[in-house]
Amino acid sequence: MGTKTVVIVGAGTGIGFHTAERFGKAGFHVMLTARNRGRLEQLSSDLQEKGIDASHMVMDAASEPAVKRVADTxxxxxxxxxxxxxxxxxxxxxxxxxxxTSIVMQDLQVSIGGMLHVFQHLRPLFTDQATFLVTGGAFSLEPYAPFASLSLNKAAQRNLTRSLHDEMEEHGLFVGTITIAGMVKEGTFFAPDKIADAIYSFYEKRPAFETIYKEPSA
Structure with missing residues (x-):
């Protein structure tokens, strides 16, 4: 294919879309994946209207056969x-x-099962210096009781990211997480387009396994 590709897993209208746009503007081919076909078609169309080389495939990351089908394609x-x-x-x-416990395991199948499925099946397609980034959140560091499952899922993802980072470092692959320490909202420091810029910068610099995206102290 020749062109560098970025794969967005769990693409939506917020961070996923804006990250796709940011990489696309840098000359990447953008591959969007998510479960909702209609949303993917709209996101791809919106990116193409901006002059970005974008395509999409329906994929449920929690389903290993679904991830394998995408990887094979x-x-x-x-x-x-x-x-x-x-x-x-x-x-x-x-x-x-x-x-x-059934809900907790169902959520973990997406967060951890999906992460492992994607990494393991896409790894053979990685370039020698490829980057695998995970969207993290402050709940991984400070759990919030009303969102107990999200908190433990984010903590588990952060833990797995660190393990993958340590394992893959000697192979030239970079695995990292950007921990977003705030609520994603348009028109604020935590606007998705600003977070997308931070993600792209993280991809370029690869400073450490984790970068914490937080508002500077006044």
Whole structure:
């Protein structure tokens, strides 16, 4: 294929879309993946209208067969993956005393199962210096009881990211997480386009396994 590709897993209208746009403006081919076909079609169309080389494939990261199908298709297309943003997470809102174990396991299948599926099946398509980034959140550091499942899922993702980072470092691959220490909202420091700029900068610099995106102190 020749062109560098970024794969956005769990693409939506916020961080996923704006990160795709940021990489696209830098000359990347953008591959969007998510479960909702209609949303993917609209996001791809919106990016193409901005002059960005974008395509999409429906994929449920929690399903290993679904991830393998996408990986096989990308291999057939001779895709070279330079970067991945894993932006999928399970997090059913509930206090811990009311959380069922089945819900917790279902959420973890998205957050951790999905992350492993994507990394393991896409890795053969990575370039020698590829980057695998995970969207993190402050709940991974400071859990919030009403979102107990999201908190533990983000903590688990951060833990797995660190383990992958340490394992892959000697292979030239970079695995990292950008921990967003605030609520994503348009028109603020935590606007998705600003976070996308930070993600791209993180991709370029690869300073450490984690960067914390937080508002500067006054």
């Amino acid at each position: 990308l291999k057939e297309q001779e895709t070279e993956i330079e970067a991945v943003l894993f932006n999928a997470v399970g997090g059913t809102p509930e206090v811990p005393s009311q959380l069922s």
